[in-house]
Amino acid sequence: MSTIAFIGLGIMGSPMAVHLQNAGHDVVGYNLHPDKTKPLVDAGGSAAASIAEAVRDAEVVAVMVPDSPDVQDVLLGEDGVFANAKEGTLVIDFSSIRPDVTVQLAKAAGDKGFRLLDAPVSGGEAGAKNAALSIMVGGADADFAEAKPILDAVGKTVVHVGGNGAGQTVKAANQLIVAANIQALAEAVVFLEAYGVDLGPALDVLGGGLAGSKVLDQKRTNMTTKSFEPGFRIDLHHKDMGIVTSAAREAGVVVPLGGLVAQLMASARANGDGGLDHSGLLRGVERLSGRLSG
Structure with missing residues (x-):
């Protein structure tokens, strides 16, 4: 010990x-x-x-x-x-x-x-x-x-x-994947709600197929209840997406989806959502769709 x-x-x-x-x-x-x-x-x-x-x-x-x-x-x-x-x-x-x-x-x-x-x-x-x-x-x-x-x-x-730095590089890749998954889930939720689909069963069946993910499992409740008490704040994920895009540029590789999600994360922060859980990206989709209330 x-x-x-x-x-x-x-x-x-x-x-x-x-x-x-x-x-x-x-x-x-x-x-x-x-x-x-x-x-x-x-x-x-x-x-x-x-x-x-x-x-x-x-x-x-x-x-x-x-x-x-x-x-x-x-x-x-x-x-x-x-x-x-x-x-x-x-x-x-x-x-x-x-x-x-x-x-x-x-x-x-x-x-x-x-x-x-x-x-x-x-x-x-x-x-x-x-x-x-x-x-x-x-x-x-x-x-x-x-x-x-x-x-x-x-x-x-x-x-x-x-070696030193490899852990941080892998974490940057992790944050890229997580952000993209959260954004995709947020868009799916707004899409399903627009058609009046029963959201719980819809996410159940999506979670049982190839669309299933830990993001869906862990963030679905936040999105269905519109409750964004922070487990991991948008402010921090915004910081991490900056690391991803900067490091990618230094390495001479492109992360087009990462760049887009980084901007959506920045938009959420600019609109006052930085202190919310990163599942609060849902609010950005609702905002763009003219469906944000409160």
């Missing part, structure tokens, strides 16, 4: 930290909003008043924050991990950030005597709560082997996909 500092206890990070504590690790949590540490403390973990305090005695540091600049601040800041953790500490970055930034951070980690794995996750809030996340890991073989028991405590599908 390890002493783990967990930085970032939001929708995803909080249940992940609790699972690690329940698995027998000694977890010290830090979050910008201290009240977010309560579930971890209730599970037997402890709360730190700063990143420096959280990481000082940690063997492993886990990071789950929103974007590339946030990870850079956590790792490189004066109060950050590299300035305060013990040399040799393994850092597992569960955040979804730019692959090129991850490569730069991995080099900085190595230069300062640390080891870094990029380990972005997929599965949303439900996956985090059920310890059923899919985790795509980039980094050295030995570091992955050391981290595997920790990753297994929060994930169901844990795969080493290559």
